[in-house]
Amino acid sequence: MNEETYLRDYDPKAFDSPLLSVDAVLFTYRDGQLEVLLVERSNHPEMGKWGLPGGFVDLDVDETLEDTVIRKLKEKTGVVPPYVEQLSTVGNRSRDKRGWSVTVCYTALIAHQECETHIDSVSDAKWVNLKDLEKLDLAFDHKSIIAAGRERLKQKALYSIVPAYTLPEKFTLSDLQHVHEVLLGKPLQKKSFRRRIEQADLIVDTGEKSAEKGRPATLYRLKPEASQHTFIRNLEL
Amino acid sequence: MNEETYLRDYDPKAFDSPLLSVDAVLFTYRDGQLEVLLVERSNHPEMGKWGLPGGFVDLDVDETLEDTVIRKLKEKTGVVPPYVEQLSTVGNRSRDKRGWSVTVCYTALIAHQECETHIDSVSDAKWVNLKDLEKLDLAFDHKSIIAAGRERLKQKALYSIVPAYTLPEKFTLSDLQHVHEVLLGKPLQKKSFRRRIEQADLIVDTGEKSAEKGRPATLYRLKPEASQHTFIRNLEL
DNA sequence: TTAATAGTGTCTATGAGACACTATGTC
DNA sequence: GACATAGTGTCTCATAGACACTATTAA
Known part of the structure; x- marks a missing residue:
């Protein structure tokens, strides 16, 4: 056949x-x-x-x-x-x-x-x-x-910023850090968190600010390639 | 119904x-x-x-x-x-x-x-x-x-020693390193490679030696938990 | 002013990369 | 001895953790 x-x-x-x-x-x-x-x-x-x-x-x-x-x-x-x-x-x-x-x-x-x-x-x-x-x-x-x-x-959450997709298109770094903290079940160092995202060049400043209590926070937008990026060094568990 | x-x-x-x-x-x-x-x-x-x-x-x-x-x-x-x-x-x-x-x-x-x-x-x-x-x-x-x-x-190969399962039960670190090198398509530093495996405590010395050309190499066996372990810091690509 | 939150400066600690060195086997 | 391969000592460098500091808003 x-x-x-x-x-x-x-x-x-x-x-x-x-x-x-x-x-x-x-x-x-x-x-x-x-x-x-x-x-x-x-x-x-x-x-x-x-x-x-x-x-x-x-x-x-x-x-x-x-x-x-x-x-x-x-x-x-x-x-x-x-x-x-x-x-x-x-x-x-x-x-x-x-x-x-x-x-x-x-x-x-x-x-x-x-x-x-x-x-x-x-x-x-x-x-x-x-x-x-x-x-x-x-x-x-x-x-x-x-x-x-x-x-x-x-x-x-340990090696990427994929969790950012749980947030609106424009988001603050404090919000993103908090998503990661909830996922990992532990607080993160603000400085470390921001440093690695800045170095990896994964987000863009929209020029807008979020107005809650306290100092207004910069609103960022994810770059399209952000979902692909993996840090070579993980956050610690 | x-x-x-x-x-x-x-x-x-x-x-x-x-x-x-x-x-x-x-x-x-x-x-x-x-x-x-x-x-x-x-x-x-x-x-x-x-x-x-x-x-x-x-x-x-x-x-x-x-x-x-x-x-x-x-x-x-x-x-x-x-x-x-x-x-x-x-x-x-x-x-x-x-x-x-x-x-x-x-x-x-x-x-x-x-x-x-x-x-x-x-x-x-x-x-x-x-x-x-x-x-x-x-x-x-x-x-x-x-x-x-x-x-x-x-x-x-970047963050674990899972590739070791392509080798016989008893293997040398040189063999394991070479498997990783083939997978990554680049040579690795012998010292770095051995250091991280030793620190993570993933293998056991069988007491036996492999006898090829040159100095005989120690034969190791994987610990059962070796397949689970992930290094917090990757090898570089 | 204070309270609240955003964001930075800077030191330490860990661990990978580089690379020269020593060790142990065969011929 | 030479050669080959195994394995180590040790320096540098990148980056995460810690934590105190400054900045900017509202009330």
């Missing part, structure tokens, strides 16, 4: 295969805390429980897995997050009552201001503080996927 | 879903070069081409995705590699002529001595030098998956 014949007669349903889905851990930073977007499940299984935004690949619509996750995130938030990265793929026989199931997980970051109105307008999506997550009973193994996403973001 | 009824009537083939497979990039170090294990495809599509070892989840046999990849690697090498780590998942509409396809990719490392006899006994598996890979026309997008695996291993 030649390949042409094989492909013509190929039946994708001839063999049993795992259920395949995509999930996203979308983090943001609000009021000094990390939050994650949860969605209430409207279908079986685990209907009524809260879980990660995600779903199935639409073979007609999606070109890539990233298309799928972005489509799902846009449905829930109204926008495409500025940072989306594959986290890991979890697949085993026990995670879903329907049987062998595989989910390709992504970590995404966004400023909550970007999607506040859209999320407020629906009742099946909400930001949940990471500290309140313990008490909740999430669908499937989503709690451990969130833990993995958080752990990855913590590592990124 | 309650969940029980839903699950009883659930038909896993009701919806079209991507083809799901697992692939492994198994690296080793031989004669001063990096090599990757390739397998000749005995089935359509891309029959006759060489590609990565891998295959489909066996829903009855495999408990997890890692079980699948380890089963496939054991089929080809006869042993379970000492280091297996998920690399990334590639999924899109165009990578496989059969249609929308997803492959969960793993990087694995092994000493070629561990599986030499098994590989030599079969004709459909062989080690290929990374430098010879350019010329080959591999199946699917396997060439770019190998490139991604190699890139990941290069990063690991």
Whole structure:
């Protein structure tokens, strides 16, 4: 048999295969805390429980897995997050009552201001503080996927400024430092933090100032290449 | 409808879903070069081409995705590699002529001595030098998956001693340094390299010596925790 | 003025890079 | 002895940590 014949007669349903889905851990930073977007499940299984935004690949619509996750995130938030990265793929026989199931997980970051109105307008999506997550009973193994996403973001805080994508486009260095401090669970030296960012030339002064209490802070914007940069020396844990 | 009824009537083939497979990039170090294990495809599509070892989840046999990849690697090498780590998942509409396809990719490392006899006994598996890979026309997008695996291993060489798993259980520091040098594509300072490994306390002196030309070198063994350790300061690129 | 927050100067400590040196084996 | 490879001593340099200092706003 030649390949042409094989492909013509190929039946994708001839063999049993795992259920395949995509999930996203979308983090943001609000009021000094990390939050994650949860969605209430409207279908079986685990209907009524809260879980990660995600779903199935639409073979007609999606070109890539990233298309799928972005489509799902846009449905829930109204926008495409500025940072989306594959986290890991979890697949085993026990995670879903329907049987062998595989989910390709992504970590995404966004400023909550970007999607506040859209999320407020629906009742099946909400930001949940990471500290309140313990008490909740999430669908499937989503709690451990969130833990993995958080752990990855913590590592990124040690050697990059990727956590900046949890902030609005214009942000202050104090805010960014605080995001890192929350992720790492320890205070950082202001001087060290600013020095390394300045040296790496990752941000641009917008010329604007933020006006809160005290001295106004310079508002910076990320350079496009900021998400790629890794420091050769980590912050200490 | 309650969940029980839903699950009883659930038909896993009701919806079209991507083809799901697992692939492994198994690296080793031989004669001063990096090599990757390739397998000749005995089935359509891309029959006759060489590609990565891998295959489909066996829903009855495999408990997890890692079980699948380890089963496939054991089929080809006869042993379970000492280091297996998920690399990334590639999924899109165009990578496989059969249609929308997803492959969960793993990087694995092994000493070629561990599986030499098994590989030599079969004709459909062989080690290929990374430098010879350019010329080959591999199946699917396997060439770019190998490139991604190699890139990941290069990063690991900067901040860990994970590349040590490409070596036999007992190895010399000179060999390990050379693996890192090949991965990084540049010579390293002997002193720096040994200092950081000694300080991190990642290896144990076996008491044995390797006898080649020149002064015999101490043979070390990895401590079990060595695969977890990350240096806070990277080697320079 | 004080309180609050932004931002800097500067010293120390750690660990990588450079490179010359010594050590131990074979011939 | 020469040669080859293993392994060390020690200086420099980059950069994170510590922490006290100055700067700029509002009330």
